[in-house]
Amino acid sequence: METTNNTALIVGANGVISTNLIDYLSSLGNWDIIALSRRGGTDHGHVHYIAVDLLDLEDAVNKLNSLTTVTHIFYAAYQDRESWAALVEPNLRMLVNVIKAIEPVAKSLQHVSLMQGYKVYGAHVGPFKTPAKESDAGHMPPEFNTSQLQYLQQQQIGKQWTWSAIRPSVVGGTAPGNPMNLALLIAVYATISKKLNIPLRFPGKPGAYGKLLEVTDANLLAKATLWAATEPLAANQAFNINNGDLFRWEDLWPKIAKYFKMEVDAPLPIPLQTMMSDKADIWEDIRTQHGLNYTYTEVSAWAFGDFVFSWDYDFFADGSKARRMGFHEFVDTEQMFFRLFDEMRNKQIIP
Template identity: 45%
Template sequence: MSAQTVVLVAGVHGVSGKAAATAWARKPGVKVYGLSRREAELPPGVEGITVDLLDRSDVEIKLGGLNDVTHIVFAAYVEKASAAERSEVNVALLANLVEVVEAASPNLRHVAFYQGGKAYGSDLGPFKTPAREDDPRLMSPNFYYDQEDFLRRRQTGKSWSWTALRPEAIVGYATGNPMNLGVAIAVYATISKELGLPLRFPGSPDAYDALYQVTDAGLLAEATVWAGDEPKAANEIFNLTNGDQFRWRHMWPRIARMFDMEVAEPVPMPLTAYMTDKAELWARIVEKHDLQPTAYDRLATWSFADFIFSSGYDNVSSTIKARLAGFHGCVDSEDLFRTFFASLREDRVIP
């Protein structure tokens, strides 16, 4: 890497942003700034900047003086109830960042940002699989499309390029970031074990047998760094998953063994109903095992887990485009779950 590489990572305290900042910071001669509205522990080698990307004046004050930025990694997100509001707010986040940085840093080379399965309608119901990057769009509003369109317009005639990466169910950990399937499984398993229960799959029978896929946060970060200076990634979209698929029917008993638990037959059991009253129990588990004192409601988003576990249709993306472009990274998803749960134990998130 050139000593002239300066990377801004927006959303550095999220799972994907933290992983991307970590991967970039490991490269020699790279300066990494992590942007967020809140203060929290940063990865080694990352300098934090507290900034509200929805406040244009704050962005100009905090970032307008940076004249040497070469790369932007956009992993910020704000949830809103309606699709239209979600699109408006999240396009504004991206636009404020890119417009200010572009004006201040003439050597900007690349903007990486993350999309996801919603680009194919995975949140709406059964969709064409394997999903390909050239599949036709759905009806707007869709903030992925709108962010992409903003960058396409903004990039025209410029020397910098953009790349969109489309993961599915990113597995990684960031303190206080609850939209994480891996952590939800770990907390659910820990509580079930504490109660002396077997590990039951809590979703629908159809979801138990459907094909599913996940994305290792570290793999996504590797692809982000690769795209930053790869000509074949310029102004392109790539699906980015582990490269394999599995059925919960086969994966779930293996996850149970990772927690030294028995497994029992699935029972559709909405976690939003059965897990939201477990805060006191979790507090006792934390005290018993001297775990990190993370607030229970900051550990997992049960509605997100419920959605995954009730999606009774195949979720498969083709990753051939990324491979043909030169990114060959892949991860065995069973190994990912095993090492991820081990890392949660090492970090005292779970016992």
């Protein structure tokens, strides 16, 4: 008979990061998994979904006060807002409400994992020191990742549980309905370009085409997140998690075009959020023709594309700390993109 040793509470369960973490924990066979999100989900195996409004403390307490067996919290929830300053209050409040609801009832709580990103280094506001290191100095607030970690550090003082802060680059995965899915937006952009019989042009700033970047495979991220949550030496520390290699769009973009059997032409800066806003009918034609499973809204992430493709500065961090301490996974980024495109085809997300 299969036994479970730990109970994971996955917060923000329907995102590209959490869906891969749920799959990974499920594959190990020794985890019960409770998945929280606004819209819930369908229970399967050792995974139980709860629909909850984490901005509402009363709702959080009512829905979560029976979760006495939770041993690990994996926090990856996110609420988008119109400005960097406006992001702080709701995203901090959700984390606070989770801790307020779970800490008093989960007497065996061992660890809280906080998903962050390179915003802690100022990567979202302009050129930042590269490679960024976990020990780098902070920057002028507001920045919700920093506010969340400061809260967690203060809350943990004198407690038996520990924390970790996981800092991936842009995450590569296949989950639709996610506002920050780079591989999916490239695949959809390529699919629509091909339908219109135009070459695959890089749509970002001219200076972004030749800069050094890195990404983080969602499967690698899941493994690293669990490693940091269960490795005693990693307690109460932050870790940059990346694939371990670097790339430039000017080298990778033609290879992506070749994957989709397309011509590539000179980059042409276009605002994706504006230029792709009228392409729903085209996508619906593609969807009908190929029997695809997802609507245009579910596969669109154009604002994120405008953001990522605007980085006309190097964008990478030093991922050696985790690897020095025992996490030794690497992923080839080119092969990651091709594998993700293959998975999207298998899931009938793209033709």
